[in-house]
Amino acid sequence: MKKNFTSIAGMLLVGTMAISMTGCGSTKTESTTESAKPSTAATSSATASTALEPVKIQALIGPSSLSGIQSDELSKEIFEKKFGLKMDYIFAGDKFDERLSAIMASGDMPDLIEFKDKKQFESAVKAGVLMSLDDLVAQHGPNITNNLPSMLQYMRDNYSNGTGKLFGLASQIGAGQPTNLLHMALYSRWDLYKKIGSPELKTYDDLLQALKKMQAEYPATATGQKVYPLQLWSDWDSISMSLVDFTVPGYMGVNANAGTLQFTEYDPASKQIKSVFDADSKYFQGVDFYYKAKKMGLLDPDSISQKWPNAETKTKEGRTLTALWGWQSQIFNGNDFVKNNPQAGLVPLFPKDEAKFLVQAELPVGGGYVFGIGKNSKNADRIIKLLNYASTAQGSTELMNGVEGKAFMIKNGKAEYAPEYLDKVMKNDPSTAGYESFTMLSKWNIDPRTNEPITHEGWSQFVKQNLTAAEQEWTKANNVSNVYEYAKKNLKVVQDDGVTALAGAPTDDIKVIQQKLGELLKTASWKMVYAGSDNEYNTLKQDLMDKASKLGADKNFTWAKAEYTAAAQKASKYKQYSVR
Structure with a gap:
């Protein structure tokens, strides 16, 4: 089996949207x-x-x-x-x-x-x-x-x-998923968010400030274990600090390191592709977000060394205030603390001026x-x-x-x-x-046969049964019925077009370059997050960009741009599938 997250909190909130979806067209070529x-x-x-x-x-x-x-x-x-x-x-x-x-x-x-x-x-x-x-x-x-x-x-x-x-x-x-559950929002404690006054969140810096206040309200569990608003883990890393790829760039509407186009990020809205090694890339913005969190005392210091099972245990025990995805929030929402304190469930928080809602592509x-x-x-x-x-x-x-x-x-x-x-x-x-x-x-x-998704995660019965008290109150407070509706009202919704999925495999010389770049980016990103000062952070970032250039980052990006152009042409050729 692939990873099968049977109960996905994000889906619980988008179920209404999934239920209302209709067929994808009726022509023979689409x-x-x-x-x-x-x-x-x-x-x-x-x-x-x-x-x-x-x-x-x-x-x-x-x-x-x-x-x-x-x-x-x-x-x-x-x-x-x-x-x-x-x-x-x-x-x-x-x-x-x-x-x-x-x-x-x-x-x-x-x-x-x-x-x-x-x-x-x-x-x-x-x-x-x-x-x-x-x-x-x-x-x-x-x-x-x-x-x-x-x-x-x-x-x-x-x-x-x-x-x-x-x-x-x-x-x-x-x-694709009616909402991209891997790139949707940072989930956090609804009770603590209300306790600090439900502040309006416009930027990611606003989000960090809110988490700081929430941490002050709940610094430790009932058993005395210290609570950190954010935690990461390193065993999912491959060519990069993978949790950066999976979160912040996606929250900003781009696909980072998508498909075979490694060390690039693609913006479906503008149809632009850029290198993750560019100083203003969304990937670097993601690294910067976690560096700021570490500097503010919000990031679990075990993040660099712990593996997912450790992080999962802390989520179950309520030793973190956030989850990076809807499915992870379900792990938190199922613990005894939330069962006894329903308003402590996790709900999505969006910085309205900077967040974009990335919707996964259709893949014929x-x-x-x-x-x-x-x-x-x-x-x-x-x-x-x-x-x-x-x-x-x-x-x-x-x-x-x-x-x-x-x-x-x-x-x-x-x-x-x-x-x-x-x-x-x-x-x-x-x-x-x-x-x-x-x-x-x-x-x-x-x-x-049902006009609902194939998976039970989108069935009316399951969606209704699985909404938590916090999720119900969140939808009511925002006058929406689900996350997707919230995004349409408050954020920019970006529909991925699936082009990057059609990119071809890299040539042997590009594979060699990508392997070297992967080791560099993965290691350097963690060092940046744990930098001791802004000066050290900036030095590490510049050193990373310089080394990447020497290892062939420009050559890799030139190849990726050509592959993207070819993939865009392929996308118009392969469109037909039927569900029946």
């Missing part, structure tokens, strides 16, 4: 949401394979914590009974890259692989370890063919090693994840039938949320969990996690 045409293989191929004796296949899903054969209801009812597949998962955890490299070097590929990015997939195509899927899709994948034509053409045009053949199926196709050709089948697999036909089912609204809905008729049912045109199953979902019971990794369609696509 994305469409249709209910008139039945999904032929959603029923026929599944029924045909029901009588098959299950066969064991090996699957490497990236990234995933799954290991061995699973015995949950979806595995039994969908994978085994419908498609005759007993999945034997190869454990990878956070070492997926290393595990994949070792397997590719051996040449003995598993039956099914889900690559976590197209660069990995392209390497496998060039290595000749994957099976051509053209005939299999033609014979067993009518829904793939009819619903996802642009994805198929895109993969043939760009990831076939020049052969024009189909070697992989990209997933996550279609609508899919996101980064790609399915491939090992060239020696003996059961490729069954795998394609499964992915064909996953290319329908019905299939993706079941794989995401549980077996229809058991976990949920459709009543009066809306999907609803059975009461006992809903209770498990609300408690984040692992048995309800679902198999998002196998959904070919983005979970935010609108199911034409």
Whole structure:
């Protein structure tokens, strides 16, 4: 499974917007949401394979914590009974890259692989370890063919090693999250915000000043543990200080280090791309924000050394006053302190003059994840039938949320969990996690049967059930029904156009440059945050820019600009997909 945050506080507030979303158009050249045409293989191929004796296949899903054969209801009812597949998962955890490299070097590929990015997939195509899927899709994948034509053409045009053949199926196709939950707002304590007078927040400096006052009101937990308004963790870092990429630039309406265009940031509103090494980049503004927080005593000093599990524990224990995303705020809102003090729940805070609301792009050709089948697999036909089912609204809905008729049912045109199953979902019971990794369609696509998102996170039943007291009061205080409505009234809403997702892989010489730049940027960014003075901070920043220039940052940016231009041209070519 990919990371599957079952209860997402941000979604709870945007659910109304998600529910009101309609189809994405009706022309044959654009994305469409249709209910008139039945999904032929959603029923026929599944029924045909029901009588098959299950066969064991090996699957490497990236990234995933799954290991061995699973015995949950979806595995039994969908994978085994419908498609005759007993999945034997190869454990990878956070070492997926290393595990994949070792397997590719051996040449003995598993039956099914889900690559976590197209660069990995392209390497496998060039290595000749994957099976051509053209005939299999033609014979067993009518829904793939009819619903996802642009994805198929895109993969043939760009990831076939020049052969024009189909070697992989990209997933996550279609609508982006109704609000980009990874780049939305800083969430903080509603009770403390009211206690300091609910000050108007215009700038990020205003936000820091408000957090300082809130810290003064709640400096320690009931057990005497010191409370810091902000905390970070370093184990998510890759080519940069990743929590900077994931937060402040996104709060300002840009994608930092998007796709393969590393060390750049893209503004969909202006259609401009710039280097993160520019002195006025949003990335540097993010580093500056956390440096100011450290200087004011707002940043947990453990941030540079702690890992996510430590940060998660502190969130659960109420030892921080903020969460960086909606899903993280749900972790805080579920602790005993909030249960006993409902107004202490976290709600989003926006600096109105500087924040921009970034809405995720629609992706007709899919996101980064790609399915491939090992060239020696003996059961490729069954795998394609499964992915064909996953290319329908019905299939993706079941794989995401549980077996229809058991976990949920459709009543009066809306999907609803059975009461006992809903209770498990609300408690984040692992048995309800679902198999998002196998959904070919983005979970935010609108199911034409319900006019609500495929994922339960957008179902009316779930949204209504999961609103906290603080969230309810926040919407009332701001005279809005959800976060998106708030943004439209008070902020600039920026719709990502998905262009950067179509950028090609870097050349070998650019890869070398990017590797060196990554180590530099990651290390130097943390040093800047922990600088002892403004003078030291400015010296470190200038030193970083100078070293980046010597390592080839300008060459990387020249390559990125050319790739962006090419990607923008591709975007007009690949637009068609259907949800039905």
